[in-house]
Amino acid sequence: PPPLKELTDRYVGSAVAAGPLASEADYRATLGREFDSVTAENEMKWSSVEPNRGQYNWSGADQIVEFADQNGQSVRGHTLVWHSQLPNWLQNGDFSAEELRGILQNHITTIVTRYRGSIRAWDVVNEVFNEDGSLRDSIWLRQLGPDYIADAFRWAREADPSVKLYINDYNTENINAKSDATYALVQDLRAQGVPIDGVGFQTHLATKYGLSDSFQPNLERFAALGVDVAITELDVRVDTPSDAAKLAAQAELYKRVWDGCLAVDRCVEFTVWGFTDRHSWVPGTFPGEGEACLFDASLNAKPAYRALNPG
């Protein structure tokens, strides 16, 4: 079959990790062949780029951007403001609100400026809501109040006038309290003239929970606000070990997400959170679950891949 990236004019992406990119030729080959967009799985997060205050380490992020450049791929930046994977100096520091605000502005300005021109879209704020739609507790909310969200978008825009700026979250694929809250926030930010261009739906699915019929209508209601929408971290975990029935259920979910995105004009990107079961965050986080990707650990196409790309 043709590669996935040739099946649609949308970006078809994967999360990628610098380790295997450097050491596994077959990983590089599949990534370069099938995808025309990449997202750094961890390498652009704050703890990766500034492990000690004022000491930057861009090596992993740069390797990913270079690979993308050499392979004609677009880059999604992940992520500027998050409650997780913060460096210890920041997590444990005793900063005043004013200091913390300056630290956040400096972080956003530094990284967005560094990759200006080589990154297409940034996840500006990641996972800011709780499941009930209230804002998630974090050092940002506690110390800076809810305005940190609008400020983050404005600072990112100042550093790069043309990169697309996104809010991103999980469990927002369906219509529910969390996606309702996201919708209200996006509407409010747009009304205030805050520069937000898109909404990212992580879409970490499990066959045992499925996906509701509100998936595509949900994408559509966001698109109707005048923003792009993107599938940013799709994977579909199964209870392990898998069998043919589980992999068929997985394939059906991948296909529903693919079809839903392609049915919505403003769904500009379909990105999976890793493409091979050889490297996946799932088993480490959900013991007894895994095999969530399009390719198996030997990089053979699974039923999910063939559902998207029957050839």
Ligand code: G3I
């Ligand atoms: O790099 C260190 C290594 O030096 C150390 O020896 C090892 C021991 O634990 O840890 C390594 O860091 C791990 C890192 O992944 C790189 O492999 C961290 O412990 C581990 O927590 C981290 O997990 C990442 C997770 O975000 C952190 O919350 C996953 O790889 C990554 O896939 C996951 O991605 C998130 C998205 O950013 C946001 N949406 C959800 C998604 C899945 O959780």
